[in-house]
Amino acid sequence: DGGITQSPKYLFRKEGQNVTLSCEQNLNHDAMYWYRQDPGQGLRLIYYSQIVNDFQKGDIAEGYSVSREKKESFPLTVTSAQKNPTAFYLCASTPPGTGKNIQYFGAGTRLSVL
Amino acid sequence: GENVEQHPSTLSVQEGDSAVIKCTYSDSASNYFPWYKQELGKGPQLIIDIRSNVGEKKDQRIAVTLNKTAKHFSLHITETQPEDSAVYFCAAKPSNTGNQFYFGTGTSLTVIP
Numbered sequence: 004d005g006g007i008t009q010s011p012k013y014l015f016r017k018e019g020q021n022v023t024l025s026c027e028q029n030l031n032h033d034a035m036y037w038y039r040q041d042p043g044q045g046l047r048l049i050y051y052s053q054i055v056n057d058f059q060k061g062d063i064a065e066g067y068s069v070s071r072e073k074k075e076s077f078p079l080t081v082t083s084a085q086k087n088p089t090a091f092y093l094c095a096s097t098p099p100g101t102g103k104n105i106q107y108f109g110a111g112t113r114l115s116v117l
Numbered sequence: 118g119e120n121v122e123q124h125p126s127t128l129s130v131q132e133g134d135s136a137v138i139k140c141t142y143s144d145s146a147s148n149y150f151p152w153y154k155q156e157l158g159k160g161p162q163l164i165i166d167i168r169s170n171v172g173e174k175k176d177q178r179i180a181v182t183l184n185k186t187a188k189h190f191s192l193h194i195t196e197t198q199p200e201d202s203a204v205y206f207c208a209a210k211p212s213n214t215g216n217q218f219y220f221g222t223g224t225s226l227t228v229i230p
Contacts, residue, residue, distance in 0.1 A: 007160075009160075036218075038220075043126065043222060043223075044222060045123075045220040045222040045223050046161075046206065046220040047220075048217065048218075051216065051217065053216060059215075061217075093160055095160075097216060104149045104151070104166070104168075104210060105151070105163060105166070106151070106163070106218060107163075108153075108160030108161050108162070109160050110158075110159055110160045111158070111159065111160050113158075
């Protein structure tokens, strides 16, 4: 059963703590993305990666970090420098070739601050 | 960079009526325009898309129109049903920014039975 798996579904962060959100895909997609979703603001790009060991900052990268050591995995770390991390986080991927316009999304992780 | 605006932010229609959501974009290099449906607590799912060399595309009750000159595109849902209730997002993808997508702020559609 192919798809994008995000975990956990819900996550709580204490002040000063770093937390990592997982995103795994078994679709053999090259490009992967992280978006942040806040009410009334749509989806804003945090980071994206076109290939393994390469990634680029999006519009709101400050306070976040990523890695892309494997094609299947693109974890996002929300660092203590992100002062307002409460949001819904979405991971997405696009296939290679002519299908690379289509984005497939995971089910999301809701992060809250304790 | 690309700027996508979406209206209205909320929309309520009676079951069976039509719903129209409109988006505008700013970058003439955008050539791909997808629409996503997001149900509560879930990730967005692609429902229809259109490329810049096409003016209209239809899939059963859903259609999308594109006016390149005016830089706007619209989603039309006919014969609405309660299960159409969700948040809908438009997006634009410029041809010259790699694989980056730009999203509208979403429209919350409620279909009243």
